[in-house]
Amino acid sequence: MDAPRKLLVDTLARRPDLDLKNLSLAIGRNHAYLQQYLMRGSPRELPEAVRHGLAPLLGVSPDDLRSTAAPTGGGPGGDARGSALRDDRADLPVYASAEGGGGALIITNEPIDYVRRPEPLLSVRDSYGCYVIGESMSPAYEQGDLLLIHPSRPVRPGDDCVFVRDPGDGSQHALVKRLLRITPEKWRVRQFHPAKDFDLDRGQWQKAQLIVGKYAR
Incomplete structure (x- = not known):
């Protein structure tokens, strides 16, 4: 997970008054916009207008939401989760x-x-x-x-x-x-x-x- 997506998830965990649907609507997008960004990597990077609209709602800088990385697959319903143990003890x-x-x-x-x-x-x-x-x-x-x-x-x-x-x-x-x-x-x-x-x-x-x-x- 890249830094902007992790920042979004961490902020939602700390702020029970926020959720993906209402944040998406508040920045003028459809209700599933941020869910798709977070879960499916679409869009790969938040456009500048979205970053400037979302940043004050999260209490961060628009630059904190800038990224060029996309997430990869996996998840609690898929076979990719934990498919191979890591070499270190924290696996x-x-x-x-x-x-x-x-x-x-x-x-x-x-x-x-x-x-x-x-x-x-x-x-x-x-x-x-x-x-x-x-x-x-x-x-x-x-x-x-x-x-x-x-x-x-x-x-x-x-x-x-x-x-x-x-x-x-x-x-x-x-x-x-x-x-x-x-x-x-x-x-x-x-x-x-x-x-x-x-x-x-x-x-x-x-x-x-x-x-x-x-x-x-």
Whole structure:
């Protein structure tokens, strides 16, 4: 991830009052403009007019948003994540998160960091970490906590999971919830803040990936 994209993700993580949709509209673009920039690398570089419109909203300089690099593929629903372990000990890929519509997280396609693996993930080649955005699972998971995820271990009721949806536009959306019940059509899940139980359509939220722990902020 290049510097302007990382700056955008980091600012969204610190500023719960901001989101990609409303920022896109505020700079006079369509609602998905910044999501496509962040997740799909389109446009490769923000035009000058966009940089000057976006910078004051983020509290940065327009020059901070200048780049010529584009992100590469990967993501929580793809096979590229963690496909090969790094040689050093900090080899667990960490992906940034930004808050999207409906409380879902939008997970970046490229790692922003690598951290040491916890014991449950030592031999899991496709495991990864991602950051919590929002307060829906507080106090179990607070904003800024790093979730540690085993994407292929079977889940069962009582597990905390990342539920993944692929909207077909190159991005990956995720929800962090507690799994209560599994049926052929639905995931029954719970969030803590505000407290409520509800169903997720398994046709839309295709994967439930097990959270094995966290690194607290």
